[in-house]
Amino acid sequence: MKELTCDMLVIGAGPGGSTTARYAAERGVDVLMIEKRQEIGAPVRCGEGIARIWLNELGIEPDDAWISKEVDGARVISPSGHILEMNEKMAGNETGYVVERDLFDQYLARTAVKAGSELMVKTMATGLKQLDDGVEVKTTGIHGDMRIKAKVVVGADGFESRVAGWAGIDTRLPPEHVNTCLQYRMMNIGNAEEFNDFYAGECAPGGYVWVFSKGDGEANVGIGVQASLLNGYGGVKYYLDKFVKKHPFLSKGTIIEVVGGAVSVGPPPDETMKGNVLLVGDAARQIDALTGGGVVNACDAGKVAGNVIADAVESGKVNEEALKPYESGWRERMEKMLVRNYIAKEKILTMSDDFFDRIILALQEVEIERVTTLDILTAVQKKDPELVEELADLL
Amino acid sequence: MPVEIDRVLCLSCGACVGSCPTESITLVDTWIEFDDSCISCGVCVTVCPAAALRLPEKEIGPFKDPKTGEEFVREYPCKDGTPKGGVCE
Structure with missing residues (x-):
């Protein structure tokens, strides 16, 4: 069995994994990324809508190679x-x-590799063990069976995350x-x-x-x-x-x-890290329960994770204490929105078709600046106060 | 492994894997695999967007509750197994 060591092992080369890898590698962290699929991003599992503002924030140049419209x-x-x-x-x-998600994911993975990350495709993690001074992960795939020892492991293995369970983080749904x-x-x-x-x-x-x-x-x-x-x-x-x-x-x-x-489409989980294992993206349930959108959040959290890990590696002490800022960091950026949209989604679940019609009719005639839950409610209140009574608990 | 897989229909999307309460399913590229810990709860059958998973009738019930002696049928899959658009009779 081949033995490898690295500072940071990223399991899953989707948007969350690649972004984490990119930000850590840019700061000199020794990064290895593994991806179980033979082709990154394929088959696609996504509606493929992505916000423009967000691309700017991550410094990603829109590219015709992955934008379809x-x-x-x-x-x-x-x-x-x-x-x-x-x-x-x-x-x-x-x-x-609207993007071609497979090409977009491949683009982000290339960005991570250009920043200095190693990447192994068709390589699947089969188990994980927390050690006193890091994490050991067993893998199988085209590079043979391997035992990889990393200071920190990032579980970016998506909706069907296995890393979470192995690390003792309960994200079951x-x-x-x-x-x-x-x-x-x-x-x-x-x-x-x-x-x-x-x-x-x-x-x-x-x-x-x-x-x-x-x-x-x-x-x-x-x-x-x-x-x-x-x-x-x-x-x-x-x-x-x-x-x-x-x-x-x-x-x-x-x-x-x-x-x-x-x-x-639940509320965010209580914890998204344990020991030297961090979860990012869908694996950490960083999904907007109202829209089902997750790419933006995964990359946002990945940026936080990459920087926290780089801080820890630079300080020479990679332990739970040093990695804790990840948990607070990503929550600061999006937890409020995730919780609010979860509550909104739960409320919408109880609405009848007739109720939907009334809300849209009410909103049609009101000028609203931004469609946040609060703005919607404020607008509806002006037009159809009766409706808002039923939505009172959201306010 | 009680759940039957139609590998022609499977979209390899992982919906079943992430929804499985006992974490009994693994997905590699286009192949899903159940392990022995599967309890035939039927969540994967309902979640599968491709209708590629089925529970055989004997896994659905009726079963007798060993404690109360009451008969019960598994909640998720249709008893008659016919695709009625997500709503069982």
Whole structure:
């Protein structure tokens, strides 16, 4: 068995892992990244909408290699077809670019390698043991069986994280906190290409349907449904097929790709690190429960993790104490938003189609600057005070 | 391993892996594998967006609760196993 040592081992080369690797490597940390798949980012498991503002913040130059369409705005469409239109400033996270996620993930991994990280694909972690002075991880794959000793391990292994369980961090999800998703990439459809559309209501129990434009008559048409509201099998597909059939602009299209996946939609977990193991991204449940978006949060947390780890390595003391700023650091940046959007999502779960229609109608006629939960409520209060009574606990 | 996998339908998306309460499923590229710790709870069957997983009828029940003697059927999968669009009769 091959033995390797490094400062930091990143398990999973998605956006969270690659960003952590990049920031740590840029500061001279000896980084090894492993990825179990044979091709980074493939198969895709994502709706592929990414915010423009956020790219700037991470210093990522938009690149035609992974951008399939620039999208100016978003629309929320109520069950009766009332439309709430939002520009980029208002819609925040959900507008900007529709990307090719596999190419985007590969781009981020390349950035990490350029910064000095090592990368091994088709290499899977099979177990993990915390030691007094670091972490030992066993792997298997194209480089043979290996035992890797690292000062710190970053579990960026996604929704299906194994690192969490191995490290003794409980991130398991009840079905109430899982939204299961199916997406068709369709061509020859007639969607409004300048918008990313979100359909709310009973068409997707506990979730929504999205139509994200890829340009040229193509779009990602996907659905997320809360797992606890399904029964038997084939439920998600049933709802998506029903939606496609019901909308003439979709029903004549051709499906050219099928994408599956799941996201966590619970509140943030109590802990995302233990000993010298840190979780980043979907593995740490850093997902917006309202939108199901996670790429931005994963990279944001990855930046925090990379810098905290570099601090620890530079100080010569890599232990839980030195790594603790990660836990507080990422929570400072996004926990409030995650909790608020989780509460909002729980509230939305109880809404009927009629209620959705009234909210969208109320919002249509009010000028709102930004679509945050508070702004929405304030706007609704002006228009339809009765509605707000039912939403009082959110305020 | 009581859960049946239709490998033609499987999208290798990992939805089952992350939803499994006993962490009994592993995914490598396009291959999922259950280990012996599976308790046939059926969560993966319901979560699977591809309808690629099934529980055979004998895993669904009815079972007798060893303590109370009451009969019960597993909550998640449909009793008759037919895809009725997520809502069992």
